[in-house]
Amino acid sequence: MAGSDWNAGGEPVVPICALTEFRLRKPRYLLPTYLDYRRVVAQARATSGGDLLSSRFLIEDARTWVSLSIWSNADAIPNFGTNVPLHHDAARRLMRRVAHDAGGRPEFWSSKWALISASGHHPFGGAA
Secondary structure, three states, X not given: OOHHHEOOOOOEOOOEEEEEEEEEOOHHHHHHHHHHHHHHXXXXXXXXXXXXXXXXXXEEEOOEEEEEEEEOOOOHHHHXXXXXXHHHXXXXXXXXXXXXXXXXXXXXXXXXXXXXXXXXXXXXXXXX
């Protein structure tokens, strides 16, 4: 990697994939959740300075959906949390819609991965 591909801490700057799965209490919550997602993504695109490279709302079944987003670098995700106020409101509404397991814990999980490489035909810019 070239010198500009390293952050101040000496770590490589690579795109980050964030994946979060949510299980809803009722199928009827899927549509309002999708509409919230669309508003949040629109505001993120308007305020991220190009850091949000790609985002998808993936439906697993009538009550389960996955948010997949690709960010230009790891710093872009906390900036999103700060610069997209609609995200806070949508998250509060979503937490009221999310199912809970037998222990009372909300049914969602999240992970982040550094994208070290991608095929030459990826639909976003940045490191390949």
